[in-house]
Amino acid sequence: MPKHDVAIVGIGQTKFRSKRRDVNIPEMIYEAVKMALDDAQLEPKDIDALIIGNMDHFEGINFSELMCGIEAAPGYLKPIVKVATGGTTGSSLAICGYHNVASGIYDNVLVIGWEKLNEGGATTGIITAFDPVWERPSLAGALGPLALMAGMYSAKYGITAEQAAKVTVKNRSNAANNPFAHLQMPNITIDYVMSSQMISYPLRLHDVCPQSEGACALIYANEEETKKITDNPAWFHAVETAHYYTFGTDDKMYDLPTATFASKKAYKKAGIKNPVKDLDVAEIYEPTSWSELSWTEALGFCKPGEGGKLLDEGITLMSGEFPVNPSGGVLSTNPIGATALVRVAEAAIQVMGRGEKRQVPDVEKALAMGFGGSLWTEILILGKEPMR
């Protein structure tokens, strides 16, 4: 059992772009760190410890503790923990930060995720995560497995390319309401998505997330410190992680079983019986348009095979009963090491009611999801009131 309730009390993020030629890595990260410190009205010296992360190989910068922990954040002479778990890096950071405060080890932590993807090769980095003998010559990379998953998913349930395209339309038009989002497309159409270049069948260019540059920083505090900092925090209700392994077909490659497993456990902890009714909004990690439809099923927002119908009925639209990705999601913004942390930040923004044009009315509880690696899922549930 956790010893402390934990809340998010400060939020910072950069404007995400495909290239930031005006700043180097620490200068970019500092923008988010400064915003989070100012938001919580904390001095650098007030921070107890730092949890930082990105994927080293993407920028060719090993030991990023120096750039992110010392040059861009107040980590000098303080404990710094680096976390790097692929696509889930941001949610692993978020969960690691939670454990460090909930356990009573620190009264507060600064959690930072970042990536500057135009500087290197994300695909090269991802390939090195695959088995060098069996997988690197064939399936390795991000797009191939995601395309296979989309193909198997659509074949099993009869999901159409048009239903998938609707996800991109929803998310990138939502992104137009989010000043930090990378791809903002208020006038995007289904035709535009469906006539874009085929990248890896059945994935077209606009079925796929971009590569973004930017950083996200969150400050967490225990109940005592939270009281001193803000009267509008976002409290953690549950965190869950589920690992998995797929080597081709060793495990099921569609339906994302880890999302079902982790979300069920998280719902139980947070007292959620019907996620669509008991939660008010979700920020999920959809690397492709097809993924969002499949993930909404795996997370129990609808029955298996009904992800397309859920969106067709407008339930996950901004105007719907249960908006999914009001920020624009990963299809709009994808700075990999920060991507899942942005989900947590945006869930917190919704709980705090600070979403301005992207705010969903009357949010009490929000879900954030991280996805990555070997079809690995992480779930975080935030609420307006503390759990205990």
Add this chain to the structure above:
Amino acid sequence: MSQEIEKKVFRGRIKVPYKHTAGAYVEKFITEIGKNNKIFGVKCPKCKKVYVPPKMICFECFEKMEEWVEIGNQGIVKGFTVITHSTPVMPLEPPFAYGIIRLDGADTDFVHIIKESDPEKLKIGMKVKAVFKEKPRKRILDIEYFEPIQ
């Protein structure tokens, strides 16, 4: 069972073209050394320490530094080593020295090349001065090397 099986080892090679954005502080520094042959540092508003090379944040105070300070082209050697073995990534043909140099007016040390390869002629505490490249290429090696002041 007794048959010998070759112990196979798979060989890998990764080649990635990385880019590293200079950022505002490196940009200013390399522009000044290349165009004007001047070395600039940046001063912490709180502890007043002058950083060369310049960077945005004083890591001790966690203050953003915005005051540029011109510092001297000469400095004192605080440490050195002599390179005699050649590899493809060397900035000069060995032998030459790498030195830790405290430039006049700076509070941090600067690592650069010293064009003197005789360890007998190199001394901690000796004075050196910057020699600039005639045709700058917007890089730190636009200070080509430091040479001892006789």
